[in-house]
Amino acid sequence: MLALTDVSSSEDSPERGPGSARPPSFDDVYRQHVDFLYRSARAFGVGGSAVDDVLQDVFLVVHRRLPEHDGRSVRKWLLRILFNVVREHRRSFRKQMPAASGESADVEATAHGADPEQGAANSEAGRLLLEVLQTMDDDQREVFVLADIEQMPVTEIADAMGTSVNTAYSRLRLARRDYAAAVARLRAREEWRGR
Amino acid sequence: MTNLEQQLLDEGKRALTPTPAQRDALRARIDRAIAAPPPAPPMALSNVHLAGLLGLVLLGAWVAWPPEASERAAMATPEAPAIEPIPVVAPEPELTEVAPAEPEITEVAPPAPEITEVAPPAPEITEVAPPEVRSTSAAPPPVDTLDAELRLLGEARRALARGQAREARESLEAHERSFPDGVLREEREALFVRAFCDAGEQAEARRRLAAFEREHPSSVALRALRETCESVGPTPE
Numbered sequence: 001m002l003a004l005t006d007v008s009s010s011e012d013s014p015e016r017g018p019g020s021a022r023p024p025s026f027d028d029v030y031r032q033h034v035d036f037l038y039r040s041a042r043a044f045g046v047g048g049s050a051v052d053d054v055l056q057d058v059f060l061v062v063h064r065r066l067p068e069h070d071g072r073s074v075r076k077w078l079l080r081i082l083f084n085v086v087r088e089h090r091r092s093f094r095k096q097m098p099a100a101s102g103e104s105a106d107v108e109a110t111a112h113g114a115d116p117e118q119g120a121a122n123s124e125a126g127r128l129l130l131e132v133l134q135t136m137d138d139d140q141r142e143v144f145v146l147a148d149i150e151q152m153p154v155t156e157i158a159d160a161m162g163t164s165v166n167t168a169y170s171r172l173r174l175a176r177r178d179y180a181a182a183v184a185r186l187r188a189r190e191e192w193r194g195r
Numbered sequence: 196m197t198n199l200e201q202q203l204l205d206e207g208k209r210a211l212t213p214t215p216a217q218r219d220a221l222r223a224r225i226d227r228a229i230a231a232p233p234p235a236p237p238m239a240l241s242n243v244h245l246a247g248l249l250g251l252v253l254l255g256a257w258v259a260w261p262p263e264a265s266e267r268a269a270m271a272t273p274e275a276p277a278i279e280p281i282p283v284v285a286p287e288p289e290l291t292e293v294a295p296a297e298p299e300i301t302e303v304a305p306p307a308p309e310i311t312e313v314a315p316p317a318p319e320i321t322e323v324a325p326p327e328v329r330s331t332s333a334a335p336p337p338v339d340t341l342d343a344e345l346r347l348l349g350e351a352r353r354a355l356a357r358g359q360a361r362e363a364r365e366s367l368e369a370h371e372r373s374f375p376d377g378v379l380r381e382e383r384e385a386l387f388v389r390a391f392c393d394a395g396e397q398a399e400a401r402r403r404l405a406a407f408e409r410e411h412p413s414s415v416a417l418r419a420l421r422e423t424c425e426s427v428g429p430t431p432e
Contacts, residue, residue: 030225034218039211052221059225124345126210129203149208176196183200187382188416 023069029062033078036150040079043133043145044086050093057085075152079160083142090138132182136175143168144175199378202341210342344370344379351386360394385416392424400424 024032034055041054061081069077133141142161146152158168213221347370354363367390370383377383384407391400404424408417 030222034221035212038213038217038221039208042211052224055221056225056228060228063225063229123206123210123342124349125203125206125342128345129207129210132203149204180196180200183197183203187199 023066023071024074026059026063026066029066029074029078030059033075036075037078037082040082040145040150041086042130043149044082044142045134045138046086046089050089054082054085054089057088058082061085076156076160079146083161128186132179132186135182136178140171140175140178143171144179147172148176148179199341202378206341340374341378344374344377347373348379348382348386351383351390355386355389355393358393360390363390364394381411381414381416384410385414385420388420389423 037058038051038055041051041058042048046054058078058081062078133145136144139161143154143157146157146160147154154168154172155165158165161168347366351363351366351370354360354366363386367383367387370377370379374380374383384403388400388403388407391397391403394400401424404420407414407420411417414420
């Protein structure tokens with residue numbers, strides 16, 4: 001518990017005090033976590049035009065389940081919901097487009113018009129980051145996004161993902177290796193694009 | 196993690212963060228979805244389960260109608276016997292049969308308990324137009340260093356692709372003024388070499404290529420750069 005309190009950013013603190021057992025209000029949850037959830041969904045590979053659908057589903061679940069929540073570890077709870085919604089979203093996407101099954105979310109992102117001009121990633125850096133993330137498989141990307149972009153501790157990530165800490169660390173290590181390689185390739189390609 | 200890798204993460208994170216306008220639009224949409232009455236289950240299930248219901252009714256009719264009797268009546272009016280059991284059989288099976296809405300959803304969603312909650316029907320999804328929200332989203336602030344660097348180098352690359360070496364150089368010089376030690380300095384120098392090569396300014400191209408080789412001996416761009424500038428002539432020793 002202490003670790004969670006230490007780890008949490010200012011986003012989480014109001015409803016996660018040690019003695020707090022009261023669920024936060026829906027408004028608080030939305031205000032404090034919408035950016036985190038939105039970014040994570042995008043970084044997990046949800047296409048620009050689908051991210052609103054995903055976030056809506058997440059917050060509908062939150063709205064329904066919040067009264068039962070004990071007010072602790074809100075971010076982890078939200079993350080679990082997000083994982084489920086995103087997985088459901090991927091499944092339905094792959095059902096609609098069987099050709100995409102087996103491939104990663106890059107297909108989905110492209111099909112939803114996620115890249116270059118679409119959505120929040122309308123800056124060059126955002127586009128490039130998404131492009132690099134798309135080179136990773138889903139599990140590695142999720143750990144990497146949460147650890148290296150959202151600065152969540154790996155123990156918390158493992159808990160939210162329902163995996164062991166060792167597995168999470170292993171995924172993170174592989175993801176970091178892939179990230180470095182992808183950035184190097186990107187750098188070389190960007191340099192010589194337009195030759 | 197290198198400087199560039201970290202910077203890409205930081206600035207990418209900023210770029211993926213929703214703008215206030217996007218946040219507000221999303222909130223309004225969620226509020227509408229929350230306020231909307233829950234969809235009537237019979238409507239959603241009718242097509243699939245009416246077929247099942249019809250099957251049950253027919254089965255009931257077949258059971259209620261002894262084979263001998265049905266043999267006689269079967270060919271004549273197949274619908275007539277079916278109609279009779281409907282009021283008796285229909286209401287009960289309909290309710291128990293209609294329930295599969297739940298299994299269908301749980302089947303789709305995997306392990307955790309939240310999963311069953313995960314896919315609430317959202318009838319309003321198509322009514323909201325996300326593209327509009329996107330179009331109102333403000334561009335990220337120009338203070339993003341890497342973004343600004345990439346933009347300038349992108350301009351230079353595009354100018355080179357168009358054969359406008361002079362314009363390319365202007366962008367590169369702007370980059371050099373703004374970010375003399377930027378993370379994309381290596382890329383800038385490589386593009387400078389190309390720009391001079393493309394412009395046919397051989398002496399300057401050779402000088403810059405030699406400097407680039409000294410400063411970045413392991414650059415992934417070096418080989419391509421040498422090939423690009425072959426037409427200019429050999430690098431002086």
